Amino acid sequence: MPVCLDTRLQGTLMPCGHRLPRRMQGWLVDRDMGAGGRGEVVVAGVRDQEALSDRLIDPESQEKARVVVRHSLPVLWIMPLTDNPGRGNLTASVLPAVQLALDDLSRQQTPLRNYEINFHVIDSECNIAKGLKAYFDAICFGPKYLMIFGGVCPSVTSVIAESLQGWNLVQLSFAATTPVLDDEKKYPNFFRMVTSDNTVNQAVVKILQNYKWRRVGTLTQDVQRISEIRRDLTKQLSKADVMVAVTESLSTDPCINVKKLKDMDVTIIIGLFDENSASKVFCCAYSLNMFGGRYQWILPGGYQGSWWEEADSSNCASNNLLTAMEGYITVDFTHLSNRQIKGISGRTPEEYDETYNRELLQRGLVASKFHGFAYDGVWVMVKALTRVIESVRHRERYDIHRNFTVSSKEIGQMVLDSMKEICFEGVTGQVMFRNGERMGTIKLSQFQEGREVKIGQYNAEAEELELNHLIKFQGMQPPKDRAHSQRWDVSVPLYIILLSTTGLAMLMALFFLFFHIKHHNHWVMKKSSPSMNYLIILGTMLACTSVFLCGLDGSLVTDKVFVLLCPIRTYILSVGYTTTFGALFAKTWRVWTIVKYKEIIEKIIKDDQLWIIVGGMLLIDLCLLTCWQMVDPLRRTVEEFSQELVKIRDNPNQVDPTNWLQCDLNKEDSETSSSSSSLNRGRSLESLRTENQHLRRRITEIGDQLEDVAMQVLEEELSPPSPQGHEVRLRAQVCSEDVPRMNRELFDDINSPEHIQRRRSVQLPILHHAYMPAIGGMSASCSSLLRSPDVPSAQQRHMPPSHRVMVTGL
Numbered sequence: 001m002p003v004c005l006d007t008r009l010q011g012t013l014m015p016c017g018h019r020l021p022r023r024m025q026g027w028l029v030d031r032d033m034g035a036g037g038r039g040e041v042v043v044a045g046v047r048d049q050e051a052l053s054d055r056l057i058d059p060e061s062q063e064k065a066r067v068v069v070r071h072s073l074p075v076l077w078i079m080p081l082t083d084n085p086g087r088g089n090l091t092a093s094v095l096p097a098v099q100l101a102l103d104d105l106s107r108q109q110t111p112l113r114n115y116e117i118n119f120h121v122i123d124s125e126c127n128i129a130k131g132l133k134a135y136f137d138a139i140c141f142g143p144k145y146l147m148i149f150g151g152v153c154p155s156v157t158s159v160i161a162e163s164l165q166g167w168n169l170v171q172l173s174f175a176a177t178t179p180v181l182d183d184e185k186k187y188p189n190f191f192r193m194v195t196s197d198n199t200v201n202q203a204v205v206k207i208l209q210n211y212k213w214r215r216v217g218t219l220t221q222d223v224q225r226i227s228e229i230r231r232d233l234t235k236q237l238s239k240a241d242v243m244v245a246v247t248e249s250l251s252t253d254p255c256i257n258v259k260k261l262k263d264m265d266v267t268i269i270i271g272l273f274d275e276n277s278a279s280k281v282f283c284c285a286y287s288l289n290m291f292g293g294r295y296q297w298i299l300p301g302g303y304q305g306s307w308w309e310e311a312d313s314s315n316c317a318s319n320n321l322l323t324a325m326e327g328y329i330t331v332d333f334t335h336l337s338n339r340q341i342k343g344i345s346g347r348t349p350e351e352y353d354e355t356y357n358r359e360l361l362q363r364g365l366v367a368s369k370f371h372g373f374a375y376d377g378v379w380v381m382v383k384a385l386t387r388v389i390e391s392v393r394h395r396e397r398y399d400i401h402r403n404f405t406v407s408s409k410e411i412g413q414m415v416l417d418s419m420k421e422i423c424f425e426g427v428t429g430q431v432m433f434r435n436g437e438r439m440g441t442i443k444l445s446q447f448q449e450g451r452e453v454k455i456g457q458y459n460a461e462a463e464e465l466e467l468n469h470l471i472k473f474q475g476m477q478p479p480k481d482r483a484h485s486q487r488w489d490v491s492v493p494l495y496i497i498l499l500s501t502t503g504l505a506m507l508m509a510l511f512f513l514f515f516h517i518k519h520h521n522h523w524v525m526k527k528s529s530p531s532m533n534y535l536i537i538l539g540t541m542l543a544c545t546s547v548f549l550c551g552l553d554g555s556l557v558t559d560k561v562f563v564l565l566c567p568i569r570t571y572i573l574s575v576g577y578t579t580t581f582g583a584l585f586a587k588t589w590r591v592w593t594i595v596k597y598k599e600i601i602e603k604i605i606k607d608d609q610l611w612i613i614v615g616g617m618l619l620i621d622l623c624l625l626t627c628w629q630m631v632d633p634l635r636r637t638v639e640e641f642s643q644e645l646v647k648i649r650d651n652p653n654q655v656d657p658t659n660w661l662q663c664d665l666n667k668e669d670s671e672t673s674s675s676s677s678s679l680n681r682g683r684s685l686e687s688l689r690t691e692n693q694h695l696r697r698r699i700t701e702i703g704d705q706l707e708d709v710a711m712q713v714l715e716e717e718l719s720p721p722s723p724q725g726h727e728v729r730l731r732a733q734v735c736s737e738d739v740p741r742m743n744r745e746l747f748d749d750i751n752s753p754e755h756i757q758r759r760r761s762v763q764l765p766i767l768h769h770a771y772m773p774a775i776g777g778m779s780a781s782c783s784s785l786l787r788s789p790d791v792p793s794a795q796q797r798h799m800p801p802s803h804r805v806m807v808t809g810l
Helices: 049-055 059-063 090-106 128-141 154-162 197-210 224-239 254-263 275-287 318-325 349-363 371-398 408-420 492-518 523-527 530-550 559-596 607-631 667-681 685-718 736-741 744-748 753-771 780-785
Strands: 003-005 013-015 026-030 071-079 115-123 147-150 171-173 190-192 215-220 243-249 268-272 296-300 329-333 403-407 423-426 429-434 441-448 451-459 464-467
Touching (some): 071 128, 090 371, 171 371, 197 329, 197 441, 197 451, 197 464, 215 224, 215 254, 224 243, 329 451, 403 408, 530 607
Parallel strands (some): 071 115, 215 243, 268 296
Antiparallel strands (some): 003 115, 329 441, 441 451
């Protein structure tokens, strides 16, 4: 059963009962009964005079000659009267604000002083079936309503708002924020006081653009209202060229979804969830170390007080949650205006807020963030209905008929026109509508040291973002939208080189075109099909132009220009190539025809036929390009590649030490091998330099020793064989006192070319074997793998123990 909210009953709800007037076909106005004068009666919307006797506001006026009646203006109020999860009892919370607006209205001298607004409240129960039944019952069996007030639940509100035009009604909602209702064509008679979630999403996009965050992730709660907000946010992010790397819906274990964001290297996270889910999400963020200067969380506003202490997060302590929450940004509509000026009601926002909170304390109710919009909503209806009454009075004054009837359609159109012209200062700021949407202000706050601090605002009307100096990031600078990123752009020097080359080609084409035009009367030019030559030059220039366009990437032009260039450069390149090729093909075909039919002069092809060939090719090309653009147009896409790891090696041909052939060298060679092994394990640059110097000195020493050994080998080779046999003995050292015993003739010939060549043949194998242990190769005892077959093995040779160097290939 509908209930009535009567201002005389201090905002109480009472059943309307059988006294509700019947539904009428029109609104009767008596011309002789002016409005508001003494001893005058104006009847609007009621035919039963007996029913009016119950609506008398001023009993003392009954003593006058005529009775002054304050007439009823019925308004249907659609709201859920039961508690709603996450919102509480919204109707009970905003009822004091509505009553306060009616009280303030009664103290002002307005054209509505002889009228009273009666709210007939019906319970929608946030259920489509029950809400629609209550709505149709109120329309069919209730009074002739002028407007509809309220509407919260998106499912019920969207269905009712779509039917308003058929009932000639206008609805004003103060709590419906769903983006679904933004469509003016679908909901032309729907207005709302509160800022839409669509505008909140615009503020989020502005923040991302301000800090050049082009890659984000979303984490949302799986409920209808939030799903609608997410869809709208995804559309706006796509228009702003912000890539959504991953979209996650909260499951029973939020840590799985949060970890997925971390695995995808998402650092800018947009969360859409309530307080209880927020505590679980930040608990997971703390355990996964997804907080601090590298991450930025952006959340919806409206969380109540110290929500993290009341929310269910048994796995985390409060201090852990506070650590993970530090720095998150909230985006929400402004509940009350910051401008402390008196508005249409005569109150400043601060004065109104104090009075409203005092009423809440007396009734033991919890405040709602929509109370200011409900208060201003009453004044919107007053302004709209005032204009309707003034319009009716104007028609009454100048109408030629004594009595006239205003139809319901006309009244509905008057209310609609009046709503579009609303503009005044309220407690929530400037009240005005654009396509049914409230042009309000979005507040930006940041969680800092256990409380939310206002860091700026977004002006929806001007589409401007304003940030103050209070915003703080935990790092030295705002976080990056990814860990490592590098944009691949066209090389500017290479682009300039290609442009220069292409420009020369175009100048050459222009020269040929000028030359051809200047000598077009020459018989050679006439015989070469001048028109086809012009097409060849034109096609070449078009193809060259495409080089300029193809080199323009995202670093040189804006995103919108780049999108336009995609199909343009395709058309220019294709048409240019087809024009050039078609003209060449037509000329070649005519030459072939003349050669083939040279005896038949009539078979000579005229230029008109060549134009048909080229035109046909261009027509086919344009048809294909147009179909391509219509079916699958070219779009701008951003591709991300996985992070590339750089496997830097100081020795690409390094041999695994475990596979080295361990050879028995002297102590110094073993130390050298140990040094190489330690080098492969990696040491500091200074130690590497020291070891390099040591190895260089070692090489010099070995070179000197090899020279001495080579001299001794040469002496043994040229000396007569010893009587003990042909065994070759190598001595470790050549002392200075042994020099006189050498043959002086040998020293005279030691620098001869023959002896130098022999020394080289001796030194090279020795160097090879002597250096191999130092660079990770084989030692001398393993040299049998490389030894000549006719040389005795190591066991057959006697080696001096001081060097143990084997000479091979002698």
